Amino acid sequence: MKAKHILLVVLISAVTGVGSAYLYGKYNNRSVSYSQSQVPVNYAGLFDSGAGAPGPVDFESAAGSAVPAVVHIKTKTNPTQTNMQRRRSPFSDLFGDDFFDDFFGGRGNNVPQMASGSGVFISGDGYIVTNNHVIDGADEITVTLSNKKQYKAKLVATDANTxxxxxxxxxxxxxxLLYGNSDEVKVGQWVLAVGYPLTLETTVTAGIVSAKYRYLGVNQRKAKPGANTVESFIQTDAAVNQGNSGGALINTGGQLIGINAAIASPTGAYAGYSYAIPVNIVKKVVDDLIKYGTVQRAYLGIRPAANQDNGTDSQIKEGDGVEIGEILPKSAAEEAGLKKGDKIVKLDNKMVSTWTELTGTVASYRPGQKMNVTYIRNGKEGTATLTLKNSAGNTDVVTTSSLDRLGAEFATLDAKKAKEYGIEGGVVINSITDGLIAEQTTLKKGFIIIRAGGKTIKSVDDFKRAIESAGNSIIVEGIYPGYEGVYQYAINDLNRNEP
Structure with a gap:
């Protein structure tokens, strides 16, 4: 009898254990399945067409296409054309110096300064894009191809603001290299950096896009006060070092998506992140520099609203759009009916979350082009179509060409403005950078040139001809709107050698 009781207890225990395990497994699995019963929106498309299990990424084809199109740039700056104390560029982290300079710990002022960087062919007839800081101040530029052939290069034009x-x-x-589309670049996608770091031969490194629309302030720190600099960097973790500056950032299809420009580093060597100028900005700036000699810069004519909280990282209100803090008079924004307090959320149907995104997008347009601006006003969405203008408030083409050594941006004065000021015409100075004007005169932005070298000036072409026929010096005469009298300025050394 005792044995039967023991057997019954064992049987009941076994049934209970198996049943408990079955029920636990059944309902526990149901619980797990229930909590993630649907694919969240951030995984949309990942598992489509086998995308959830991709094969190994192949960099070989992209690298093979890019290496021959990326060049090594070496520059020489003569001691007679350098300052006794050369300023350190905020881009020095990428500006590879000559090996002997590194070895001996510096140069004297009585020897030429040597430096190097990278560049990218953007056409079959020899045009190369690089960073301004790579060739800034250079008297000689030498280009070496991946096949070791060397060429002397000439400077076409530069834009310090980008x-x-x-x-x-x-x-x-x-x-x-063929242009890609930097607007289509996604965070997390593979990219390759191609260049000549540390005076090595062509070097290819791989990484991913870690962020877009980064603002570092490096261009602003180098620029003159009030300069309209543009920064909207692609951030990657592809290894970039001294000498990579001006080199290519490409996608796995071998297309150019950026020009490497800076690194974030406490030591001057690569420490995890690098930054590239988006190709959509690059191709627009390059086209302008080749065609006009200067950038045709477009403006909406707004200033962003400022944060009231001084503890924030940025002084600008942003996150889900750009709130307008000020509408500039006679600007494209004013003419389109935008108002202070409007929040811009799209430009030509492209989402805009931050001021850096907005300025980066506008930088890829020219004055005279139309743009649809989507904004929020009083909780309702609206769309305005506007025509972008330049800093002078018109759509005229701005040229510099042979006027580059003067260090200013010139534009033909609008005929209506000329009539308003009581003059036949003239040339307005939209901005002043480094050059003869800044070095020798107290001339200010907004000055309107009406005579130069004793000749009447009604257009930029008139002024260009006056400069070219002036010899080594010229007297420039003009007015400041709102002030009485004609002002005169003497500009000398017009024929001095320039890079």
């Missing part, structure tokens, strides 16, 4: 420059070598049939 830190871009175009140089050219003579010849045809050069390999070049």
């Amino acid at each position: 830190d871009l420059a175009v140089i050219k070598i003579e010849g045809t049939g050069f390999p070049y």
Whole structure:
């Protein structure tokens, strides 16, 4: 009898244990399945067409296409054309110096200064884009291709506000990189950095896009007060070092998506992050520099609203759009009916969350182009179509060409403005950077040139001809709107050698 009781207890225990395990497994699995029964929106498309299990990424084809199109740039600056105390560029982290300078710990002022960087062919006839800080102040520029062939290059034009420059070598049939679309670049996608770091041969490194629309302030720190600098960097973790500056950032399809420009580093060597100028800005600036000699910069004509909280990282209100803090008079924004307090959320149907995104997008447009601006006003969405203008408030083409050495941006004065000021015409100075005007005169932005070298000036072409025929010096005469009298300024050394 005792044995039967023991057997019954064992049987009941076994049934209970198996049943408990079954029920636990059944309902526990149901609980797990219930908590993630649907694919969240951030995974949308990941598992479509086998995208959830991709094969290994192949960098070989992209690297093979890019390496021949990326060049090594070496510069020489003569001691007679350098300052006794050369300023350190905020881009020095990428500005690879000559090996002997590194070895001996510095140069004297009585020897030429040597430096190096990288560049990218953007056409088969020898046009190369690089960073402005790579060739800034150089008297000689030498380009070495991946096949070791060397060429002397000439400077076409530069734009310090975006830190871009175009140089050219003579010849045809050069390999070049196709432009990609930086607006389509996604955080997390693979990218390659191609350049000549640390005076090495062509070097390719891989990483991912870690952020977009980064603002560092490096261009602003180098620029003159009030300069309209543009920064909207692509941030990557591809290894970039001294000498990579001006080199290519490409996608796995071999397309150019950025020009490497800076690194974040406490030591001057790569420490995890690098920054590239988006190609949509690059191609617009390059086209302008080749065609006009200067950038045709477009403006909405707004200033962003400021934060009231001094403890924030940025002084600008942003996050889900750009709130307008001020509408500039006679600007594109004013003419389109935008108002202070409006929050811009889209430009041509492209989402805009921050001021850096907005300025980066506008930088890829020219004055005269139309743009649809989507904004929120009093909780309701509206759309305005506007025509972008330049800093002078019109859509005229701004040119510099042979006027580059003066260090200013010139534009033909609008005929209506000329009539308003009581003059036949003239040339307005929209901005002043480094050059003869800043070095020798107290001339200010907004000055309108009406005579130069004794000749009447009604257009930029008139002024250009006056400069070219002036010899080594010229007297410039003009007015400041709102002030009485004609002001005169003497500009000398017009024929001095420039890079």
